[in-house]
Each structure stands twice: as structure tokens, then as C-alpha cells.
Amino acid sequence: MSDVAELKVNNQTYQLPVTKGTEDEVxxxxxxxxxxxxxxxxxxxxxxxxxxxxxxTFIDGEKGILRYRGIPIxxxxxxSTFVETAYLLIYGKLPNETELSDFKNGLTRxxxxxxxxxxxxxxxxxxxxxxxxxxxxxxxxxxYYPDSLDPSDPEQVARLIPRVLSKIxxxxxxxxxxxxxxxxxxxxNSLDYCANFLYMMFAVPSEAFxxxxxxxxxxxxxxxxxxxxxxxCSTSTVRLVGSSDANLFASIAAGICALWGPKxxxxxxxxxxxxxxxxxxxGDVRKALERAKDKDDPFRLMGFGHRVYKNYDPRARVxxxxxxxxxxxxxxxxxxxxxxxxxxxxxxxxxxxRDRKLYPNVDFYSGVIYRAIGIPxxxxxxxxxxxxxxxxxxxxxxxxxxxxxxxxxxxxxxxxNNETNYVPLSQRT
Numbered sequence: 001m002s003d004v005a006e007l008k009v010n011n012q013t014y015q016l017p018v019t020k021g022t023e024d025e026v027x028x029x030x031x032x033x034x035x036x037x038x039x040x041x042x043x044x045x046x047x048x049x050x051x052x053x054x055x056x057t058f059i060d061g062e063k064g065i066l067r068y069r070g071i072p073i074x075x076x077x078x079x080s081t082f083v084e085t086a087y088l089l090i091y092g093k094l095p096n097e098t099e100l101s102d103f104k105n106g107l108t109r110x111x112x113x114x115x116x117x118x119x120x121x122x123x124x125x126x127x128x129x130x131x132x133x134x135x136x137x138x139x140x141x142x143x144y145y146p147d148s149l150d151p152s153d154p155e156q157v158a159r160l161i162p163r164v165l166s167k168i169x170x171x172x173x174x175x176x177x178x179x180x181x182x183x184x185x186x187x188x189n190s191l192d193y194c195a196n197f198l199y200m201m202f203a204v205p206s207e208a209f210x211x212x213x214x215x216x217x218x219x220x221x222x223x224x225x226x227x228x229x230x231x232x233c234s235t236s237t238v239r240l241v242g243s244s245d246a247n248l249f250a251s252i253a254a255g256i257c258a259l260w261g262p263k264x265x266x267x268x269x270x271x272x273x274x275x276x277x278x279x280x281x282x283g284d285v286r287k288a289l290e291r292a293k294d295k296d297d298p299f300r301l302m303g304f305g306h307r308v309y310k311n312y313d314p315r316a317r318v319x320x321x322x323x324x325x326x327x328x329x330x331x332x333x334x335x336x337x338x339x340x341x342x343x344x345x346x347x348x349x350x351x352x353x354r355d356r357k358l359y360p361n362v363d364f365y366s367g368v369i370y371r372a373i374g375i376p377x378x379x380x381x382x383x384x385x386x387x388x389x390x391x392x393x394x395x396x397x398x399x400x401x402x403x404x405x406x407x408x409x410x411x412x413x414x415x416x417n418n419e420t421n422y423v424p425l426s427q428r429t
Contacts, residue, residue, distance in 0.1 A: 009039050023058055040411045051236060051408070056089060056394050057228045064311035068228060069093070077318045082223040083107065083193045086390035089228055090161060090397060104192070106162030111187040111196065113167050113174075114144050121178045130175040130382045131260045137171045138164075139253035149247040151400040160248050161393055168252070168389055169193065172382050173200035179378065194219045197386070202374065214329055215373050218322050222366055225315040226384055228391025229308075234258040234265065238392045239399055240408040248396055255392045256385050265384040268367035271303040272377050275336040278343070283335065285343040293352055303364025304347060305357070315362035323365045323372075330372050340368045 005016045005028045014037055017029040027050050034040050043049045058067045066073040069088050076085050087095045087103050095103060120140065124133055141164075142149060148160040174184045177200075185200045195211045198219065203209035229235070237258040242251040259265030277299075278288045292301035306313050327337060344360050347353045370380055399405050 007033070007039075009037060012037065014039075019053075021053070023060070034411070040413070042413055046236070046410075051231060052239065052399070052405075054230070054395065054398060055092070056398060057230045057391070059230050059308055061306075061308040062310050064309055064314045064317075066229075066314045073225065073314055074318055077221050077224050077315075080224060081192075081194075082220045082227070082387075082390075085224045085227055086165060086393075089390045089394040103162070107166040107193055108189050110163045110166040111170055111189070113141075113170050117141075117144070118174075118184065121174060121184075124178060126179065126181065128179065130172070130179055130379055131256065131385070133175040133178065134168070134172055134382055134385060135253050135256040135260070137175070138168060138249055138256060141167060142247055142249035145249075149249075151242065151245055151247060151396075157248070157397065157400070161397075164248055164252060164393060165389060166193075169197050169386060170200065172379075172386055173197055175382065176201055176376075176379055179376075192216075194223065214326070218326050218369055218373065221319065221322055222369065222383070223387035225319060225362055226366070226387030228388070228394065232264070233261070234388060235391060235395050238396055242396045242399055243405055243408040248393065251396050252389070252392055255388070259385050259388065260381055265381040265388075267302065267363040268370070268384065269377050269380040271340075271364050271367040272336065272371060272380070274300070274302040275339050275343070278339050279335055283339050283342075285339060285346045288343065289346055289350055289353070301347070301353075301358070303367065304353065304360055306361045309361070310357055312357075312359045313361040316360050316365055319362060319365040319369070320360075323369050326369050326372050334371065337368060337372060340364070 003018050005018050007014045007016055014033065016033065019027050019029055021027075030041055041049070056069065058070070059065065068076060068085065069092060071088070071094075076088075080088075083104060084095060084100060087100065117137065117140065120137060121133070145160070145163065148156045148163070150156050170187060177184050183205060185203045185205070187196050188199055191199055191211065195216045198211050198216065199209060231239075234255040238251045238255040241254040242248075246254075262270050278285060281287065288299070288301070291297045291299040344364070347358070347360070353359075366383075367377075367380055370383060371377070375383060
């Protein structure tokens with residue numbers, strides 16, 4: 001393969017460097033194209049545009065491959081913990097015993113939020129979506145740590161990372177407590193990251209609470225599977241905001257807002273809402289599949305297929321076994337969970353969906369598990385945010401550590417009016 005590509009525009013030929021990644025991904029470097037030719041590329045949605053070089057996550061959508069720092073997602077989901085995976089993503093390697101112990105201690109030490117911030121929750125109505133609370137509270141954290149806002153200072157960044165990872169978990173659980181009118185539960189230092197989160201979510205002051213280890217393992221796995229997914233909408237948002245030298249709190253808050261959309265982090269919530277709609281129509285999954293095939297019907301089959309994966313979502317393969325185990329353990333008789341099982345079976349048997357490789361994805365199974373363990377629908381996207389947090393931090397850190405990053409500034413093709421003279425108000429029709 002040539003290391004130079006040629007682009008011919010208006011009878012002028014331009015030489016463009018070709019770069020290759022470690023997994024043989026090929027890119028044409030157009031950084032100097034506009035300066036040399038006054039020409040830009042047009043790529044709505046940036047589906048064919050590489051915004052950066054990154055050593056964090058590799059995806060092969062055609063083969064159904066997902067690796068964090070080179071390690072297959074299947075191995076991490078089976079053998080690792082969320083905290084260890086977070087360390088891997090952020091610092092580029094699996095920690096040794098001392099590094100992991102220090103990292104865990106940092107998360108424990110920073111689990112509390114400033115007591116003044118508890119008063120913020122009083123200002124939100126009971127109808128406030130937990131994502132609205134989460135995003136604004138994370139941005140507010142910057143006011144309490146003015147000594148940790150300079151992305152160019154490695155010592156400040158080092159202090160900030162465990163604070164962000166730990167405090168967002170606490171903020172998320174408090175957001176849930178606010179939404180159901182229960183008092184907040186302070187973290188317990190004897191519990192690990194995921195167990196502590198479940199404790200703050202579901203414990204109440206009036207009675208003892210035991211954290212179920214099988215559920216802890218399931219949450220660990222779910223957070224690992226969501227921890228990073230390359231240059232998705234929210235991660236790209238974190239990078240774009242961070243490219244202005246915005247602090248990590250502001251960048252993460254922006255990522256949370258991007259994740260909130262139903263086409264991104266809200267997809268697992270959309271799955272449950274779809275299941276509820278099917279239930280209202282007598283639970284007929286065959287009818288739902290036929291409606292999904294009808295282009296004139298607004299009904300959409302949520303949780304099947306993926307923009308990146310043209311094969312089975314590797315995360316869905318991992319999660320399915322845990323889904324079956326959790327459903328069996330909790331003994332759920334929820335009609336939506338029964339519909340989910342029957343819908344999955346029917347879709348996998350239908351040639352229309354098989355031929356188009358519309359397999360269940362991670363959103364389909366994660367929504368089912370979260371519902372089974374008692375996490376309400378409006379908290380699904382918060383759980384996604386908690387899982388994606390290490391990836392956001394890793395990409396922000398990778399960018400600021402590169403030292404030669406540029407502020408993000410996409411171009412456009414203007415399609416509006418040509419030069420038009422101002423018309424005084426009295427002369428307008």
C-alpha cells in the first residue's frame with residue numbers, strides 16, 4: 001500500500017499522507033488539505049472521520065471485537081473488576097497489587113461529597129430526572145476543588161482522578177434517593193466500589209442491609225462492559241470540551257449531557273419502554289416483530305443491532321449469561337422480563353433479523369438486568385454514565401497528556417443566502 005493518497009479537485013492533485021494503526025486501520029491524513037486547497041471534507045455525523053489517534057480501545061465492528069488496551073472484553077468481564085478495569089483504561093496497564101491497593105484507597109478516601117452540596121438536592125423538584133441532577137452536580141464539584149482544575153498540571157490531574165471516580169458514584173446514588181424521597185445513605189468504607197454503590201442506593205436507616213454478592217458481580221460486569229467504546233458521542237464530547245482546556249469536571253458534565261440522549265445512553269431505557277408498549281398490545285412479540293419490519297409503522301425494535309457492530313455485539317454475548325443467572329436468582333415474575341425473553345427468542349429465529357445481523361445488543365440485556373435488580377428505568381442512563389466514566393477520564397487524560405492537541409473546531413459547508421442587504425422594518429412585507 002502506498003504511503004501517500006492522491007486527491008484530485010478542480011484539475012489539481014493533492015498529496016495526502018496515509019497513516020496506519022497497530023491493528024492495520026488505515027487513515028488518509030487531511031490536516032493540511034484546507035490550507036493547501038481551500039477544500040474541506042464533508043462527513044455528517046463524523047462516521048468516517050478520525051478525530052484523533054488513541055491507544056485506549058480497539059473495535060472491529062465486522063468481526064465483533066472489543067478490546068481495552070489490547071485485552072479482550074470477554075477476559076476483563078470474566079476475570080477483572082470495574083476498579084481494576086478503570087485503572088487499566090486510565091493508566092494504560094493492569095495495576096500490580098500495590099498500585100491497585102493505593103487506587104482503591106483513593107476511591108474510598110474521596111467517597112464523601114461536601115456537606116454543603118447536600119443542600120443542592122433540596123432545590124430539585126421530585127420530578128427531576130437523575131441525569132439532570134447528576135450533570136449539574138458534577139459541574140458544581142469544580143467549585144469545591146479550585147486547586148485541581150488545571151489540566152496541564154500532572155499533580156492536579158493525579159489528585160482529581162480518584163475524586164471524580166468516587167464522588168460521581170455518591171452523587172448518582174444520592175440522585176436516586178432524592179427521586180424517591182428517601183434520606184441519603186453515607187458510603188461505608190468497608191465495602192468495595194460496586195458494593196458501596198448498591199449500599200448507598202438501596203439501604204435505609206431503619207433496617208440492616210446486606211449486599212448480594214451475585215448482584216455485585218453483575219453490576220461489576222455491566223460497568224466493565226460500558227467502561228469505554230472508542231470515539232462515541234459522549235466520549236467525543238468530553239474530548240471536544242476538554243480541547244478548550246476545560247477542567248475535567250466540566251468535560252465530564254458535558255459527556256453526561258451527551259449520554260442522556262435516547263440514541264446514546266438512553267437506549268437501554270428505550271428498551272424497557274418498548275417492552276412496556278408490547279405489553280399494552282397483549283404481549284404479542286410476533287406482532288411487534290412484524291411492526292418493526294413495516295417501514296410505515298413508527299414502532300422500532302430497540303436493543304437490536306448496533307451502528308458499529310455488523311456482527312454480534314461482543315458485550316451482548318458476555319452479558320446474556322449473567323442476565324439469565326440474575327433473572328433465575330431474583331425469581332422475577334415481571335411481565336416485561338418475560339416479554340424480553342420471548343422477543344429475543346422470536347427475533348433470533350426470524351430470517352429478516354438474522355439476515356440483517358440485527359442481534360440483541362448490550363442495551364437490550366443491560367436494561368433487563370437493571371430492572372431485575374431493582375434499579376428504576378430513569379436510573380438506567382445514570383448507570384451507563386457511571387460505567388463510562390473511566391473511558392471519559394482516560395480519553396481526556398490521553399488528550400491533555402499528548403501536549404500537541406488542538407482545540408476542536410469542525411468546519412461546515414454553508415448553504416444559506418448569498419449576501420443580502422438589510423431591509424428597514426418599515427419596508428418589510
